[in-house]
Amino acid sequence: MTEAATLPPSGTDALSANRRGARHFPLIALFAGAGLLLCSVTNVLARQLDGPPTLMLWAGVLIIVLPIFYRLTSEEASPGERLALVCLLGLSLYGVKLFRDAPLFTFSDEPVHAFNATQIVNHHHLFHFNPILTATPNYPGLEGATSALMTLTGMSPYGAGIVIVGAARLLLVAAMFLLFSKVTGSARIAGLGVAVYAGNFNFLFWSAQFSYESLSLPIFVFVLMALAERNKSRPDWGRDWALPIVLGIGAIVLTHHLTSYAVVGFLTFLALVYRYQQKDWKWPNPWPFAALAAALAVAWLVLVASSTVDYLGPVLTRALDAVFSTAAGDEPARGLFQGKGAEIPSTPTVARGVAFLAVLLLTAALPFGLRNAWRRYRPDPFALMFMVSALGFFGTLALRLAPDAWETGNRASGFFFIGLAFVVACVGLERWRLRGREVLGRLAVTAALGVIVVGGAIAGWPWDLQLSAPLRASAEGGTIVSSELAVAEWAEDNFERGEKFATSTSNARLLLAPSERIAFAGKSPNIQEILTEPALSDWELPLLEDLGIRYIIIDRREVGSDSLRGYFFTDRREVAAERILPRGAVEKFKEIPGAARVYSGGDISVYDLEAR
């Protein structure tokens, strides 16, 4: 390891080192801009339903990441340049997601959180009701932070939200770089660690959405970084980190349930390792922070967010049951790359191959990384935690094979991947020299990282959703919108904010944001059955009455119940293949005394249950 690859000692200015070796950065930034432009052009073509090859998107992503990766493998780049590179990496890949959807939220959780943010701004208080995910208002960290920008700028939740998530993304990569630097003493390993983390299945799309984990995960990494700094400092200096750590833990507990439990788990593990190594609980054992995190998480759960038990409990129970029943052979294993519906196109074989290759590369790197990390860093409890966490990641892969455990495994993988990124970065392939030349080793690492990033994104996001779809279109000088967006805008124009609607999943989300109306959907309460059954049952009208719902918005397209695909225009060439609800499902509402169809547009009808 060279001097340049090691972070300057504490107290010196790492950015000053930037001047020595940052001359490659501008060219790499140009590549990143060009890659983003290509990704954006690909999405424009996709929105025109011209069916551009997804390969164009991956070419754009590779134009962004490969120059960054190659430079990160070099010996001579300074710590400051490496930090700048990982920041460029994080923000550019965030741009790929951003430019896919602008200027509207279309990922399933985004409208839910945007609605919460709007509720906070409109009512000036937290904890307002959310009809779709009732647990979300009880974790208002993201929406509270967004409300600051919304109120101070007058921006929409979309505008404020993308700024907050962008800032969080920047924090994630920068804090991770400093964390790995602190543990290893090597900026080169730290930069490569962040590069590997970009191959996390959720990094490109899911974790970039406006959702609470997109803020809590970066703060989680920030807390780990602060702890690592504290624990490597003298006690009198280390105590300076106490307040940032406490604020970070508090912010996490307020922001996201699973991340708060992850903090408790990781800090408890660290405290136990320190106890094992030092044989006592004295400085720098972080047990007080573990205890604080546990106390705050439990207090928040009991005092504020008790509904989380009803929300998470069934998910975790189903996951556990699924693991056992799949392992026992009672249930078939979940097929990989499979969507929920038969009409969802499957991932092409080549793309599957890239995703499997990515996992294969990570698996192959694991033993070498573990060996090196064990040899060099095992006295450091953080390194041990990362090693165990790297192994844990492969446990989450196994969960993907059990149908009801898939989501749990997916959520957990974001945390465990931090450890895997650390371990894989320790492999040291970039130092491999052939006849004194290091270029082969560097090229191999760059190529492998490219496969890991692309393969990770393919594995973590449905194939047919890698590119965007049209919500709006230009026509003869005007702008037309999809029938789902049109009815949401109609509701916004014609009804008060408090009006309640029952509708399909995607329509409900558009009603929440951007239309700021209250919409129920899904199975709890069971709106889905009310909408899809050909005739009304006895329990349905009383349920609607109990919920105070006056308007039913029914979308005959079955895709309307898909929270990722149901927002967009139908392609004329695919109308014949589109699955629609039976006519009876729509017409049954006519039979309700006093009800009338007051709106019709495309496949969507709106019934007023109290028209008469």
Place this chain on the structure above:
Amino acid sequence: MKGHADLRITTAAALICAAVAVAVPLEAVRLAFAAPLTLFLPGYAIAAACFAQRRLPGAQVWVVSLGLSLCALALGAFVLNYAPGGIRTISWALLLVLVVLAGCLVAAARRGAAAGARRLRLPRPRPLAVALTGAGLLAAVAALVLAATTFTVESAVGHTQLWVLPEPDSGSSEFKVGVGNQEQTAVPFDLLIRIGDEPLIRRAFTLDPGETEILRLDAGPTPAGTQIPVVATLLRQNQTDEIALRVQNWVPAPEGAG
């Protein structure tokens, strides 16, 4: 804060940013000032207070400031929730300025008078580096503009909207019938409206794509407590044998009518 230029600048910047964000009506200007006020200054002030005796390295200052600012925003909303007036523009501005002020005061007190001012040394990039980075930034901006631009989608299936809704705030038995053209081309429509047993009202008009026509009509005098049925039927001109859409509603009589 004498002798601590960074703290003075931070405090002044927070005050200016808060004042502009609160007072200026232009969204872009407000964002330019609100962004540092929310995403950097509170964190910098807290970091300055925490690390008064031992300055953090430059890169770490930026990262810690960003991290602590995000924490302050998440926790700040919780604090404001219980403050008089709740979460508003002015309360956010006040809270963030207070955090910055408190952090800087604590930092100044903990640093002591002997501590020298911290100088922020910005790198001086070469012209070529500026040009390349600028070109990269320009490409990213072009990508953003493309992403936000609406293009033609020839194979997208358009639709037509028709609705009828009462106007409850009108004080009379008014209602509105709306027609929206979300088709790919301009469409000539025939709109037929029947109010109770009255003769059909017919309106013919052409709507361009994205255009909406709203007719406001009065159902006329009605006995109190009764409702008049309104049925709207939409046809495409020259295709009168094919009903495009039909909706209906009941228009309530205004209070005191009859």
